Amino acid sequence: MTLLNVTDLSVTLSTADGAARAVRDLNFSLEKGQTLGIVGESGCGKSMTALALMGLLPEKSKTDGTIKFNNEDLLQKSEAEMCNLRGNRMAMIFQEPMTSLNPVHTVGRQVMEPLRLHKNMSKADAVAEAIKLLDRVGIPNASERLGNYPHQLSGGQRQRVMIALALSCAPDILIADEPTTALDVTIQDQILELIQSLVREEGMSLILISHDLGVISENTERIMVMYGGAAVETGPTETFFDALTHPYSQGLFAAMPKLGMGRTSRLMTIPGVVPDLINLPTGCTFTDRCPLATAECAKTTPPLRQLTAGHQVACHHLEEAREKRPEELFA
């Protein structure tokens, strides 16, 4: 059964300079137990998508489209109904474990909060459950840690507490927005491993958001590349990197330093900068940076077109893009 079905999702933020179109006509769906990776650079709309799913967008924003979660449209729900879902059926892990925990409450109290609220547990039960959860995410001496404040924990441990919090009500879907960006590689490894095993064991669905293609590639089944608020390419992870087609995905991959590539080769660069979301160009937003762009690109927005099963690309010059390698595109 499809757990999450997003159709034509658009998010417009009103800023002092005008309306910023943070997410445009986004479509994707997620089966139960499936993992999806969203990758893109800052300002591509990946975090806004996550916040829209959770109903946590800033007040001065407008959301269009539908987000069907268990066949109910989240956008039609009242705030009280969303409160019931949030932390309960859907949970989110944020990027900065330093700032997303409340510094004036103990770790125990914060982990117990959703248990008391959503599961109506007694205090004693909640304490026992919180210890179990902290133990589960690999925090040593869990019972002693309950009384600790966030500043007494290291960055990795704080992120583990965040994961324990997110897991507390065994949600159907876990959204992790750059969960390891602020952490060292070895700690990142531990945290991703933990998320992986939890997703496997609990049968949760996972949306993993990252700018790191490596992280996405090793932890998800499907990948969606976003640029300028829209999905430009999506496909199954296993074959994704062999079949990269959209000029932006190709450029992004070629721009990333990879271990083992040595010093003799040169990194490809995509000329120019990401588009301004307030004055988005008409047509394809990648036009001014794209080596394949023609007059058509600047006029009409390319639709997502099916290339092979499950592999969709939004580009007017599909055939050409498919034949070209990044070296030819961004030389």
Place this chain on the structure above:
Amino acid sequence: MSDAPEAVLQVRDLVRHYRLPRESLFKPPGHVFALNGVSFDIQKGKSFGIVGESGCGKSTLARNVMALEETDAGSVKILGNEVMGRSFDQLRPLRQHFQMVFQDPYGSLDPHHDVGWIVAEPLAALGPITQEERQRRVTEVLESVGLKQRDARKYPHEFSGGQRQRIAIARALITHPELIVADEPVSALDVSVQAQVLNLLKELQEKFGVTYMFISHDLAVVEYLCDEVAVMYLGEIVEKGRTEDLFAAPAHPYTRILLDAVPQPGSGKKRERIKLAGNVTGQTEQRRGCAFQDRCPMMRDVCRRERPTLAEIGPDHTAACHFSDELLKNGLEN
């Protein structure tokens, strides 16, 4: 030292301990042992990378090399001049030879001044120069980092992160320094912008022959840019060598584990590997034996008793591990 003339930077036995506040009146104060005897040379025109996790002392090393704080012991020679123990005024004329690029391109540029002013500021260390000369050098340096002359009149907020880092690099370059210390210069940037800045750093090195001391936690970035790499753990260099050698045949278990932990796009599945448990701990204690003993999968009794020293294991390749030979031969075992 016979090789001294070529070395742009020579660091010997650098030690830096920070005192912690007293926990009680009667206890002696604790210390953070940030640097415990670090030595290395950087030859002219080369890039020297320093990698390690947070808390391993890489940024302390940068601050000490730049003489931005007092050091406890050791020596730092830049172009043969000792910088340790000199006063601010004595250092000032030397500063034109070593400049720094910081991590955060948003915090390191003063928002109240235009780019021309920011970029020209280090010229004050050169003594009085004419307005025309100053203009000429600002234009020249902005063009060399890919910005335009008219950008000199703009303010930092008008630029993107990548452009700001270009401005920071221009500021470092304007005095024609021999050495640029770059502390995580691309960590805050997006992938496509990061590639632009890395290529710029390479081009500038080819053009001006500048030497880099490049600090990063990203091993792939270091491999791309650096000729030599040192891996740090708890204030010590645990392995050092030419980039190709060190990445192809790591001789310290920590290096090996760090390399294994980097996620690689395209593999699709998780690779089999040894994972590192726990965090970097132990900055506040001085112990016997190897710094890495608590987290090392190869730990034996001797590691608790004796501290391994940096030993030669190949040409220009040293590692501080009792079992380097074994590691190179058999790989990591639990």
